Amino acid sequence: MTEVTGAPADVLHTLFHSDQGGHEQVVLCQDRASGLKAVIAIHSTALGPALGGTRFYPYASEAEAVADALNLARGMSYKNAMAGLDHGGGKAVIIGDPEKIKSEELLLAYGRFVASLGGRYVTACDVGTYVADMDVVARECRWTTGRSPENGGAGDSSVLTAYGVFQGMRASAQHLWGDPSLRGRKVGIAGVGKVGHHLVEHLLEDGAEVVITDVREESVRRILERHPEGRVTAVADTEALIRVEGLDVYAPCALGGALNDASVPALTAKVVCGAANNQLEHPGVEKDLADRGILYAPDYVVNAGGVIQVADELHGFDFDRCKAKASKIFDTTLAIFARAKSDGIPPAAAADRIAEQRIAEARRAR
Known part of the structure; x- marks a missing residue:
């Protein structure tokens, strides 16, 4: 079963006609105050909580961002399974140029969205996000890995x-x-x-x-x-x-x-x-x-x-x-x-x- 939360009409086709189907849950996140637009895709929790990084990238469209999140989340299910981890696959993407729009306020808002999933998805770094960013996200969400050693994490994965x-x-x-x-x-x-x-x-x-x-x-x-x-x-x-x-x-x-x-x-x-x-x-x-x-x-x-490193964290x-x-x-x-x-x-x-x-x-x- 796929659960879609807050989906605008212009990305429904991407969600329901993707060749990477079978996702358990897809959440579209928006915080107007900080400018956050993000997609959290959970492909599978069969092996345990979904684990995967957060990509921050200037996608050309929301549909492109959704497609990337779906593909990446499915890949994480397979990656975690092959690595022998007790985790399913998930991935998040934040839409926008990190060099232009990334801010503490935006990362905190993102952390609140991840926290709202109650541990079904555990996040970490990916393209466009770094250890310092995860330290900020972790202030709002305890299901955050890839943090600095000073903040109880493993550092650079x-x-x-x-x-x-x-x-x-x-x-x-x-x-x-x-x-x-x-x-x-x-x-x-x-x-x-x-x-x-x-x-x-x-x-x-x-x-x-x-x-x-x-x-x-x-x-x-x-x-x-x-x-x-x-x-x-x-x-x-x-x-x-x-x-x-x-x-x-x-x-x-x-x-x-x-x-x-x-x-x-x-x-x-x-x-x-x-x-x-x-x-x-x-x-x-x-x-x-x-x-x-x-x-x-x-x-x-x-x-x-x-992912072996952040899972160990x-x-x-x-x-x-x-x-x-x-x-x-x-x-x-x-x-x-x-x-x-x-x-x-x-x-x-x-x-x-x-x-x-x-x-x-x-x-x-x-």
Whole structure:
């Protein structure tokens, strides 16, 4: 059953005709005093309270924001299931440019909306929101993670997100080349912001050659200045990155839809493994990758380090315990590749089957 609260007519079509259906609850939030417009989507609570971050982004329309929230929430159900967490999937999006409209008043209003759900949804950071923002939200809502250590939280979850993606890359290398090391491999990273810049460090420590790009010039400049020895190079944009000669691994670490009808035919890499959510722009792209002999590490599997970290915060955060859990992404990714091979399906479909099985078993056990 899907419950829709406060839905204006212009987004009803998106809600009821989405190909990502089956959501338990969708809440549209508006606070005129602060300028808040937000969507909270709860896909499933079969495994426990829905857990997922808050994205703050200048969507072109409310319908686009709703569609993104629905897709992201569904992805969180699968991510949490594959990570072995006792949480369902949810996601929130705040509509607007965070650099222009984000304010304490707006974040507090948002916190009140999350609190009104009584713990069915637990929020955290995502694109456009940061630890300091969650500290503000937490003043109105106790179901808030990703807070600063000073406020009882775990801090920046991008640290373990990057670590988990690195483990997914190692598993991909093991499966494809028989060796988990990335030494001597050329890895292209699209997006070197919160997660991407940590991923660069892991790869360099492992001996990889790294090529980067980002829409923010200052993000690229920061990486290049940190590594003046030339082990990191930059290209103009993602279109140039995916065509880099000799690229072994492509890591989309920005927004979703990076793998589409235009990018997949142009890819030179043999592996795709990155931190971005919803990398497959539409159903069928996973088959296109497989047909080209490109190994795809499902995004919601390899980028689960962050949600592992924030989930642990609810029980008294322990970094070493979280890192140990995130290390298991290596084994989980290998298991997905094995299932894909045995079932004769792409890895994305294999991951979906495993996640759906766990969610279905939890529903039957209720």
